[in-house]
Amino acid sequence: MDKVQYQTVPNQEIGLIDANYQTFAFQRHYHLDFHIGLITQGEQKFHYQGESHHAGQGQMVLMPPDEMHDGQSKLDSGYKVKVFSLDPLWLSDLSDLKRSSDVIGFNQLVIDDSHVFNTLSQLHQSLTNTNLSQLAQDCLPYEGFSQLFERYGAKEQRSIVPLGNQSVATLKEYLMANLDQPVKLEQLSELCQLSPTQFQRHFKAKIGLTPYAWLSRLRMEQGMKLLKAGVKGTEVAHQVGFYDQAHFSKAFKAVYGVSPSQIN
Incomplete structure (x- = not known):
């Protein structure tokens, strides 16, 4: 078990x-x-x-x-x-x-x-x-x-992974500042001065994940950090871009094997 x-x-x-x-x-x-x-x-x-x-x-x-x-x-x-x-x-x-x-x-x-x-x-x-x-x-x-x-x-x-005219590190900083927002593909591609198709292709080649899967993991990782810092689950869900705690809890348990309430 x-x-x-x-x-x-x-x-x-x-x-x-x-x-x-x-x-x-x-x-x-x-x-x-x-x-x-x-x-x-x-x-x-x-x-x-x-x-x-x-x-x-x-x-x-x-x-x-x-x-x-x-x-x-x-x-x-x-x-x-x-x-x-x-x-x-x-x-x-x-x-x-x-x-x-x-x-x-x-x-x-x-x-x-x-x-x-x-x-x-x-x-x-x-x-x-x-x-x-x-x-x-x-x-x-x-x-x-x-x-x-x-x-x-x-x-x-410190390694720098280029992505268009930006870097993956810069992209991560942007997403970390906007985890609670409905991020669009056009926003990310414009940030790197690439077309949406170019952005998706280059991103997958360099990272090994789709932009959506990468953002989803980033939200879970930040959610874990906030829970460890003592932030309540409902507030964590909102801060990392979920509409309610139920959807956040389901996604969190699928990733980590435990529910947010078990993080102490």
């Missing part, structure tokens, strides 16, 4: 997921945050950048933001995973990057390192301890992720 628990911590740049997936499968999607998954039981398989990958018990999956991938269990018995959802800017700041054009990356997608795995597993558990002082909550992530940075971290240039 699938069981997923999303948890928030005082540091809003960090989200925690503790899940047992058996039948639930993630369709092709992306995250706004950096996801670090610790496979604690079973085996997960996924597609990323045109290749098949898998990670088993004791291994970690480091998935960068805005990268298309899917995910499901490789075994009928399912798999268990503990996930850190980390704001990319916060993660780069934590790794002490000197230039704003730099971002933190990692030189491996799947890591097999028992020492780092155990350190991050303990960190995941510690951050759910409500008895910890605020100072401990603030310092533990730095201590927990330092070994990961030292062994596998890599400084990278």
Whole structure:
């Protein structure tokens, strides 16, 4: 039976997921945050950048933001995973990057390192301890992720994906500012100085999704962020472009496997 628990911590740049997936499968999607998954039981398989990958018990999956991938269990018995959802800017700041054009990356997608795995597993558990002082909550992530940075971290240039005379990043900024609006294809194509047909063709070629599917995921990702920040479900639904909470809840559960009311 699938069981997923999303948890928030005082540091809003960090989200925690503790899940047992058996039948639930993630369709092709992306995250706004950096996801670090610790496979604690079973085996997960996924597609990323045109290749098949898998990670088993004791291994970690480091998935960068805005990268298309899917995910499901490789075994009928399912798999268990503990996930850190980390704001990319916060993660780069934590790794002490000197230039704003730099971002933190990692030189491996799947890591097999028992020492780092155990350190991050303990960190995941510690951050759910409500008895910890605020100072401990603030310092533990730095201590927990330092070994990961030292062994596998890599400084990278922030990538720019062109789309007409704009970039995908600029397009995302525009949509984030207009999630509650009925965005039209003509608006997006004009922003990039492309015809609607050109825009759709170029977008699908670069991103791997249709503009509509990409916007739908963006709304879900922002909805998750708002729920974690304590915004009420009805208000979240309106802020991300849904007419009512019922439609938002149905779409949200289809994407994440849980209802908005289960995000705490």
